Amino acid sequence: EELYAKGRLDQYEYVIRRxxxxxxxxxVSSRFIDYLGEACIVSLVVDVTPLKQAEAELKAxxxxxxxxxxxxxxxxxxxxxxxxxxxAELARALEELKDAQSKILVSEKLAALGRLTAGIAHELNxxxxxxxxxxxxxxxxxxxxxxxxxxxxxxxxxxxxELVRLARDTSLKASASPLTADPPAERRARREAEAAxxxxxxxxxxxxxxxxxxxxxxxxxxxxxxxxxGADGPDFLQLLRGVIGAYRAARVTEDAVAKASRVVAALxxxxxxxxxxxxxxxxxxxxxxxxxxxYYNQTKRGIxxxxxxxxxxxxxxxxxxxxxxxFNLLNNAVQAVGESGRIEVSxxxxxxxxxxxxxxxxxxxxxxxxxxxxxxxxxxxxAAGEGTGLGLDIARRLARADGGDISFESEPGRTxxxxxxxxxxxxxxxxx
Numbered sequence: 001e002e003l004y005a006k007g008r009l010d011q012y013e014y015v016i017r018r019x020x021x022x023x024x025x026x027x028v029s030s031r032f033i034d035y036l037g038e039a040c041i042v043s044l045v046v047d048v049t050p051l052k053q054a055e056a057e058l059k060a061x062x063x064x065x066x067x068x069x070x071x072x073x074x075x076x077x078x079x080x081x082x083x084x085x086x087x088a089e090l091a092r093a094l095e096e097l098k099d100a101q102s103k104i105l106v107s108e109k110l111a112a113l114g115r116l117t118a119g120i121a122h123e124l125n126x127x128x129x130x131x132x133x134x135x136x137x138x139x140x141x142x143x144x145x146x147x148x149x150x151x152x153x154x155x156x157x158x159x160x161x162e163l164v165r166l167a168r169d170t171s172l173k174a175s176a177s178p179l180t181a182d183p184p185a186e187r188r189a190r191r192e193a194e195a196a197x198x199x200x201x202x203x204x205x206x207x208x209x210x211x212x213x214x215x216x217x218x219x220x221x222x223x224x225x226x227x228x229x230g231a232d233g234p235d236f237l238q239l240l241r242g243v244i245g246a247y248r249a250a251r252v253t254e255d256a257v258a259k260a261s262r263v264v265a266a267l268x269x270x271x272x273x274x275x276x277x278x279x280x281x282x283x284x285x286x287x288x289x290x291x292x293x294x295y296y297n298q299t300k301r302g303i304x305x306x307x308x309x310x311x312x313x314x315x316x317x318x319x320x321x322x323x324x325x326x327f328n329l330l331n332n333a334v335q336a337v338g339e340s341g342r343i344e345v346s347x348x349x350x351x352x353x354x355x356x357x358x359x360x361x362x363x364x365x366x367x368x369x370x371x372x373x374x375x376x377x378x379x380x381x382x383a384a385g386e387g388t389g390l391g392l393d394i395a396r397r398l399a400r401a402d403g404g405d406i407s408f409e410s411e412p413g414r415t416x417x418x419x420x421x422x423x424x425x426x427x428x429x430x431x432x
Contacts, residue, residue, distance in 0.1 A: 008032070009030040010029050013025070013027050024047060025047070026049075028045045029044050031043075130253070131253050135253065164239050168243055190209050194206060197221055217244060277319065277320055280319060282315050282319050283314045284315060287323060288345055288347075288357075289307060295334055302339050302340035303340060304343070306342070307345040308347075313347050313348075315421040316423070317402035318402060321398045321402060322419075322421065324394065325395045325399055325419055326359075328395045332392070333415075337361050337363045338363070341361065342361070342362045343359070344358075344361075353422060354422055356419070357419045358416050358417070359416070360414065361414075361415050399419055402422070404420045404422065405419075405420050406419050406420070
């Protein structure tokens with residue numbers, strides 16, 4: 001019926017019973033053909049009884065196996081939970097080992113950056129606070145306080161105004177000098193200003209001297225004393241604060257923005273990729289100094305960090321890759337010295353087409369029995385949570401990938417890691 005209905009029969013499965021009662025599974029495919037002018041049917045019959053028997057046996061075995069597994073599942077439930085946890089941990093470890101080198105580099109880099117987060121946050125918050133304070137001062141002085149400045153200027157004699165112009169011009173000429181705090185020098189300047197003001201009969205010498213020192217105008221005290229001692233004193237000081245204070249606030253803002261920009265630039269350099277970058281000429285001085293900027297907070301805490309990189313020393317390497325070398329080695333040195341100590345970064349030409357960069361710290365040194373393992377992956381002498389044990393291994397592999405290497409020597413109070421890299425060669429054949 002199906003053959004005549006569809007005009008063909010494909011893989012039709014059926015069962016026959018032989019005269020002896022044996023059942024056989026067969027599959028038949030049929031087609032209508034014209035044979036010698038006569039309509040015929042040609043059929044291909046395949047006996048699949050052995051296959052069916054095998055399938056039946058397999059189903060029986062599967063059913064038996066499922067029954068056994070079901071019975072054992074209850075007994076192995078607790079053990080399976082432990083095994084699953086162990087397998088998950090093993091899977092994570094295997095995944096780490098199978099990951100590409102680039103992913104391991106990023107992991108170690110972010111771990112090191114994480115350890116610097118507090119210091120970096122402080123480095124950014126400090127200039128931001130300075131910018132905010134300076135902006136508030138300028139807004140107040142140049143906003144609602146501007147009219148009062150005009151009135152104060154109008155009440156002052158020409159001699160006082162000329163002195164304000166002198167103070168302004170002197171501050172402008174000193175704009176190239178950094179606005180760094182020097183407490184001992186400020187105390188000396190305050191004492192000298194108080195003495196000059198007291199000699200001229202100024203009443204509140206301490207207040208006026210403090211104001212002049214804050215504006216960087218302690219040198220003006222002898223000449224300003226006559227005006228500060230008279231009735232025009234408040235107007236004179238108000239005009240000085242408005243003119244010079246606003247200018248110094250702008251300079252504080254400029255310096256703070258520059259400092260924050262350096263920190264952000266350094267972070268950007270060591271948080272981006274670069275695994276596929278091509279070797280290029282990299283000048284060591286600017287690159288190493290930008291990394292040192294990230295550790296400025298540690299230098300204020302008690303670590304002395306010195307850098308001595310002659311101008312013009314350059315290597316031929318992958319910029320981001322060698323940056324990670326310096327980052328890892330400096331981070332290890334900072335952790336080694338702890339709360340106080342000294343770290344020195346230096347570089348020199350080796351004379352054989354290579355440059356040597358050394359990072360020395362005054363930490364406790366590496367124990368003799370651990371020196372042979374110092375470059376092993378995942379080996380660390382730090383406390384739990386303070387290191388992954390990948391930093392030195394990564395640094396050495398990065399150096400070797402650029403045709404260099406890393407060596408070290410260590411004793412109590414003195415550890416030096418030396419990075420050897422190919423020097424960038426100038427057109428005349430000498431190191432760049």
